[in-house]
Amino acid sequence: xxxxxxxxxxxxxxxxxxxxxxxxxxxxxxxxxxxxxxxxxxxxxxxxxxxxxxxxxxxxxxxxxxxxxxxxxxxxxxxxxxxxxxxxxxxxxxxxxxxxxxxxxxxxxxxxxxxxxxxxxxxxxxxxxxxxxxxxxxxxxxxxxxxxxxxxxxxxxxxxxxxxxxxxxxxxxxxx
Amino acid sequence: xxxxxxxxxxxxxxxxxxxxxxxxxxxxxxxxxxxxxxxxxxxxxxxxxxxxxxxxxxxxxxxxxxxxxxxxxxxxxxxxxxxxxxxxxxxxxxxxxxxxxxxxxxxxxxxxxxxxxxxxxxxxxxxxxxxxxxxxxxxxxxxxxxxxxxxxxxxxxxxxxxxxxxxxxxxxxxxxxxxxxxxxxxx
Numbered sequence: 590x591x592x593x594x595x596x597x598x599x600x601x602x603x604x605x606x607x608x609x610x611x612x613x614x615x616x617x618x619x620x621x622x623x624x625x626x627x628x629x630x631x632x633x634x635x636x637x638x639x640x641x642x643x644x645x646x647x648x649x650x651x652x653x654x655x656x657x658x659x660x661x662x663x664x665x666x667x668x669x670x671x672x673x674x675x676x677x678x679x680x681x682x683x684x685x686x687x688x689x690x691x692x693x694x695x696x697x698x699x700x701x702x703x704x705x706x707x708x709x710x711x712x713x714x715x716x717x718x719x720x721x722x723x724x725x726x727x728x729x730x731x732x733x734x735x736x737x738x739x740x741x742x743x744x745x746x747x748x749x750x751x752x753x754x755x756x757x758x759x760x761x762x763x764x765x
Numbered sequence: 766x767x768x769x770x771x772x773x774x775x776x777x778x779x780x781x782x783x784x785x786x787x788x789x790x791x792x793x794x795x796x797x798x799x800x801x802x803x804x805x806x807x808x809x810x811x812x813x814x815x816x817x818x819x820x821x822x823x824x825x826x827x828x829x830x831x832x833x834x835x836x837x838x839x840x841x842x843x844x845x846x847x848x849x850x851x852x853x854x855x856x857x858x859x860x861x862x863x864x865x866x867x868x869x870x871x872x873x874x875x876x877x878x879x880x881x882x883x884x885x886x887x888x889x890x891x892x893x894x895x896x897x898x899x900x901x902x903x904x905x906x907x908x909x910x911x912x913x914x915x916x917x918x919x920x921x922x923x924x925x926x927x928x929x930x931x932x933x934x935x936x937x938x939x940x941x942x943x944x945x946x947x948x949x950x951x952x
Contacts, residue, residue, distance in 0.1 A: 611932060615939045623924070623946035640949035647947065662946075 609643070612650045620655040622648065626663045626720075629710075630703035641706055645713035657716040659707065665724050668732050669696050693738070700739025704748050711751050718749075718756040726762035733760045772806040779814035779842070790847060791815055792822035793830065808833050812840040814867075820848030820856055828859055828888070835860055840895070842867035850910045851884040858887020858914070864895035866920075870902060890915045894941065896922040897934075905930040912937060 613619055628640050651657065665671040669688065688696070707718050720740075722732040736758045743749055749756055766772050780791050796804060813834055823830055838860040846853055846868075857863065897920040908930065911918055918937050922944040925931045935945065 611935075613935075613945075615936075616942045616945075617939075618921070618941060618943050619945065621944040623944060625948065628947075628949045643949065644947065 609646060611647050613647065614650050614652045616651070617653055618655070619651060619653045619657075621658045621660055622651075622716075623660040623662055626661050626667050626703070629661060630706050641710055645710050648710065648713040648716070651714060657714065658719050659710070659716045660719040660721050661707065663720065663722045663724070663732060663736070665728070665732075668724075668735055671724065671728055671732070693735070696735055697738035697742055700736055701742040701746070701748070704739065704743040708748055708751055717754055718752050719759060720756060721759040721761050723761045723763065726764060728762075730760060733758055772803060773808050775807055776809055777812040777814075778807060778810060779816075780818075781816055790817045790819035790822070792819040794822075796830070804830075805833050809837055810834050811837055812842075812865075813838055814842035814844070815846070816844040818843055818846040818848075818856070820846060820852040824852065824884075827856060831856075831859055836862070838863060840865035840867075842869075844869045845871050849884065850907045851914075853907070854910050854914050855884050855887050858889050858891065860891055861889035863891035863893060865897075866893060866895075867898040868902065869898075869900040887914055892919070894919050894921055896920065896924065896944075897938075898924040899928050899934075900926050902928045905933060908934055908937060 622644075624644060629644060648659075669692065711718075720736050722736065724732050740749070740756060740758065766775070810833075820827065828835075839862060841857065841860060841863055843853070843856075844867075846856070848856070853868075857866065893915065897918075902925075908918075918934075919941045920938050921941050923935060923938060923942060924946040925934055926948050928934065935942065
């Protein structure tokens, strides 16, 4: 990757080359990488141009001695029936969808399957996994409950065995 | 709130844009004497958001309009501001305690530099040690001008999406960056 390509590289990494030019070894204070769940947890995202593999490359360049966190940011549309952003038109909708127990189990299983991606990424560099729900406050604890249920299933399957300390779930409500 | 005398307690006001067409601009004409009186009552603002700020229309007296925010403002969010890089930087430089900056552009007039317009140097170099969030920033003049006029950038958190030369921003914060948000593409 030439300097000019590097200079003009936006976040539209359709070719993936700009990602491969990243070197964060000079960022001595860096301790957190954030990434949207919809970007990194796509289980169908395989191959050399897939974002998880780019992310692994970036992670491998980090030399910061500080303990490191990867924060996977969940938005509303990562959960069944929740809108991504607050809007007036959603005012009259119930803040969380009415789900059957079977649907809840299915959603938890969905999250559980996705947690295998961070497990793979962990091979590039050790980190603490943080799952953060950035969702408008009207939704309440619903997304955290779904993630924690998914984590419980994943834990039982040993998906999180590689992570120490254990993954953390955080709710970061937006004001609506 | 004004009648109850609560405006001085407001900490996070936002001047919204109600039109998607981008024709609405926040300019001095929006501030009639009554609105201006309310505006000046906001004396404890820490987090200010302004959509479609028409900086050229406020110049050269922009400091007079925003003077009540100067001592307290810590976070500024500008959505589709109108003006050259230097004018935007001049506006940012009004706030001597500013830590966080959000800058979001659509596609419209951002590249229309106002050639021939002389903008004075910023009054202050704000600390800008907090979070920088930017969306759809074309070209690298903004980075160059910020580095030049503010003597470098020192953000500890970067969230940059669809920003040209994004890695130059990241490199410019090499000594201070603690948190970086990555995006794969234009989703």
